[in-house]
Amino acid sequence: MTQPQGKEITPVGSRVSQISFLINGVSHSISVEDFGPSVSLAKYIREVALLTGTKVSCNEGGCGACIVTVQKSTNDKPRSLNSCLTPVLLCEGWSITTIEGLGDKTNGYHPIQSKLAAEGGSQCGYCSPGMVMQMHSWIQEHPNSTHLELDNILDGNICRCTGYRPILEAFKSFAGNVTDIEELKICKSTGKACPRTGSCGKTSLSLSEGSKLNESFEWYRPTKLSELLDVLKKLTSDTKYRIISGNTGSGVYKNDGPFTIFIDVNKVSELHESSLGVEVVLGANIKITDAINLLTTADNEVCQGIAKHFNKIAGNGIRNQGSLAGNLMMKNSHMDFPSDVFLALETAGAMVEIVSSDGQLTVLTVEEFFALDMVQKVMVRIKIPLGAKSAPKKSLNKLWAHAGPINSKASQEWKFRSYKIMPRSSNAHAYVNAGFLALIDTGDNFRIIAKPRIIFGGINPGFVHAKATEEFLIGRNMNNHDMFMEALSILGEELTPDDEPVLATSLYRKQLAMGLFYKFYLYVLGNTASSAVQSGASDLDRGLSESVQSWETDESQWPVSQPVEKTEAKVQCSGEAQYVNDIPSSTGEVHAAFVLSQRGNCDIDSVKTDAALAMPGVIAYVDANDIPGVNDWKPLPIPEPVFSSGRIEYAGQAIGLIVAESRELAIEAAKRVEITYANLGEVVTDMEKAMEQTENVTALGAPVAYGDVSGAMASADSVISGRFKTGSQYHFYMETHVSIVTPTEDGFDVEVPTQDINNTSIAVANVMNTSVNSINVSVKRLGGGFGGKVFLQNSCATAAAVAAHKLNRPVRIWLSLEDNMKMLGKRNPYLFEYKIGFDKNRKIVAVQSDFYCDGGWNFNGCDSPYAIFFGQNCYHIPNLSFSAFGVKTHTQAHTAMRGPGMCNAHAMLENMMEQAAAELDINPLELRLNNLMEQGSPVIPPPNILDVPCPIKEIVDQIKASSAYDQRIEAASAFNEANKWKKRGISLVPMRYWHDMEGWGVKFHCLISIFADDGTISVTHGGIEMGQGLNTKVHQVVAKELGVDMSLIKIKSTMNVTNPNGITTGGSVGSEMNCAAAINACAILNSNLAPVKEKLGSGATWKDIVAEANRSNIDLCARVMYAPDTDPEVRGYSVWGCTVTEVEVDILTGEMFIVRSDIIEDAGLSTSPQVDIGQVEGAFVMGLGLWTSEQIKFDPVTGELLTKNSWEYKPPAAKDIPQDFRVTLWKNSRNPLGILSSKATGEPALLMAVSVFFAIKDAISHSRREAGLNGWWKLDAPATVEMIHQHSGVNPEQFVF
């Protein structure tokens, strides 16, 4: 141990009491005392600066909704940062730009905002400010970005609506020099970009008294290492302190702490000094982005490799803010953390320098550091030896620990490779990560000169080096296959992955690690390995995203069928659009957080609230005893309690509410409520296991059947039977559930993002034992719904109402992502048991299937009775029988999610076709085309028949031609022939989506008011705008019907007072039905105005006409209720479509990317083509999440949801979408049965995403055949990276050179 060189330790008072920074040019100066360390920048921006354009969704760094641009000092480049993880106390000296700083309706929009809006890149809009700010930040530092660079910048931003394609297109349009788009005005007084906030003075703000968390803490900001050590020295050994660098670690480990001392090390210069010379010196706290930038400048395999690996960490915003030391320290405190920084640096043989508070310097390998007690110590710097040929020998000998002799011959090369295998393309932790470094003499049979470095993460918490394998390899020749097999078996022996239910299986992780070892060999052997296996060496190469969209428009109908920008797009992209949680706090408002059960299938024994209630600022505990009415928030057959009355059905069930002065306090206090449980029963979360007990399975209605199924099966030439399982899916609406309930003179005002104001009003009225007209609900928009806000929002609305009633104060509940995921239901998982019979001509003679639907703890949300209608798809099935069942498990009651049951049933039949094709040895497409339905074919429900021609053959022919299907099948086959370890698969999947509005009680209202003074028009309808473009379509229709410009019309909130008794907006019915209601309302107005128009003649303007009408006391307000059941013109219809998808799979890892998807969907004459293309793309991408990366896992003992946050649950990211994405709204198609010749688009494309699943299966089949595994094999959904690998038939015998 030595003293840190040249560092003098002098006591300095680095404790701070005041923090100053700029937001959009406005100076903010805050007292540290007022703002505890738990107040994030996002909270400050939203609740103190009242700039609610910045959104918060996950609050854990996983979604990018909260991104702002930050310039930390004049020398720094502005960069993106996730404001949800940044304590506001960290912002000293920063200049922060929020979405409001870019543009708005008053000052004009920024080109990025306008472009995103114009390209259809904003649907619900909740992600849009974060997207804009990510782009804005990026171009500050990289004004000359290429298309490919811009294609990569959204690696930390989630959009659940659009499918990313239009966002990427919008941003890529700024490739090249973008200086001219920075048209921000220069402020005369500051000489800097005008913040456009309208006020550029100084401001001194404090958190409202009630919002304080009553934290007792000290905040230090040393500027020198000596000051930092001084602070540490003052601490006693049991002081709970935290060094704060980026604070992003709190996004992964939320429960570290509590801490009383915080030390911001961002201004400590020694921790940020980096250089590149004979070795790489990285200041311990440099940001990951800075480390990448520095390392990429080195012409060195190791540095380039580390930089590439670091680029796979998190997303842009986190890499900009997270530091190397922070990451390594997370590994130090949490051994199981699959740190990529640790992995890459330990592979490179990096050394870390640690200084203790007494100034002692310790130099350690990264692995040694892993086990070091870091109390009162600081990591100062990291040194990476340069192993390149150019590096002087001396430094290598000294610095490359354990490297042994260095390269003395020209043929000696350092070979570095690292891998990170993760469940989706970006922002995900590794299943397994691995790093390899070896000095190889390529001229001597690839002899490994000295001990190589072989590191694996994700195996078990203590595992770092494959030590025995490293020892064994010294001096061996890598091109000796026998030796490789011996090494592999030694490696296999030492890899003992642990079993953790939330992780991938230990078997997969072990096999994956062994496959990566082989990959490294292939990389080193290069073209000396046989050409077929060389494909194993490289990573998948997805390339630049591209796309084509095509549709038809009819100019005579404009603005109907015109591709107009979404009505609210600009205000969404500028952050001006208001969502429920953006509503400012009202006087006396308090916050509430749920107390949730931690296990299922038991009773509550006791609830102890003392500790929680003792916290200053905590106001009350609310539970079932406080409910004045019925304890049931779901107006469905089985009551679902607002708060448990003693029985706990599932882990995550609400037991009570803690009400406090701030949300953070309420959440913290809720954790302190102690629950004990009694009568613990076995918890079963797996539906197959639940089905072993017959009492868990219930038939839901009579079978839907026609023909003689058993007779047809008995006489069939061949009968194929099988089982197929599909998984659950979380909606991942970016706006988590929230509700604000305010007691008023006539009842309660309820602000809630609901897809159904009617059922929410009724639920709240029942719980409050009051009348429905005492509940006032109005909805402007939802930040995504997807079925998850049909019922689930009632849980918050009713609970908040109970608390508001008890306290007589406004109460706000805003669910954290974790509570949202743990507490509320998701898509129903399914299991199908099926049989399909064929005659000798390969014609289907009968289909029989049992649809088992996991409903969770009750059957309220089981959608198997609806799924049945989609299980036939587009096939002629002469005899059919489908039976719907519900299965009970100890999980949340599941609920509808986009394409509920429909996507599962459609996939089931397509799976049958795939199986039948395999077993009958016939091409799947041929089998499909041989069995298409025709006009007159029976369709469910009997006795219906298809009363229009089936256009699938025509669509298939078209898509085969436009996608070059035959040529690509040939090309894929040649590719597969040539490449053993990469396989391509192609699928073609047709679709018929039965869309029926009759008999479901569908009912919507529309009220249109014309203002005579200026001729402007306000519209309110019964539908809910949640991103699907419903308002835009109504807007277009009203303009067309009244013959006015769209600029005269505004669409207003939906209110229960103007829209009583309406139905849910969902199931793709909302847009059409509200347009129908609007057409009828316009007809009334047109009829009212007709005499005036006639009187004034054709030269009269709209303004003249309405002014005259008003003078004549003509009613300029019209309201209609529209119910398709009463409209003989409207009948159900089929939406037809077809998709061709090609994927490429890395067989050694299970990773895949979608090479291309071509979709043709029949949208009739689309009312709004840009909106409908967005619906198709968004639904498809949501579907591909269902079939690939989205997996729900529960704790096998308690039933708690394990995949409960953005760290563990992975919806598709921007690079998971098809690299080449082509969508066509089928041309020359007019729907005689729909509204204005259109068809529904919200859900059908979700069904077609199963083409990704079948393409993956096709690719895997190629690999299996090479492994000698022929014939049909079963794959359940989702086809995760793990599942792909596990079914590919890989075994070490195939690891040839």
Ligand SMILES: Cc1cc2nc3c(=O)[nH]c(=O)nc-3n(C[C@H](O)[C@H](O)[C@H](O)COP(=O)(O)OP(=O)(O)OC[C@H]3O[C@@H](n4cnc5c(N)ncnc54)[C@H](O)[C@@H]3O)c2cc1C
């Ligand atoms: C959404 C998300 C995704 C992520 N994905 C990945 C991933 O894929 N792979 C991966 O490896 N990581 C991942 N991370 C982790 C991320 O890299 C770390 O959060 C980040 O590097 C931590 O740096 P920080 O500066 O924010 O540390 P902080 O959060 O500020 O600090 C973390 C810890 O380090 C300590 N510390 C900081 N500096 C020092 C120092 N100089 N000396 C002693 N102690 C110190 C702190 O006291 C604290 O205990 C992810 C994180 C998030 C939020």
Ligand code: FES
């Ligand atoms: S809210 Fe900050 S990343 Fe999700």
Ligand code: FES
């Ligand atoms: S528009 Fe992106 S989440 Fe809704």
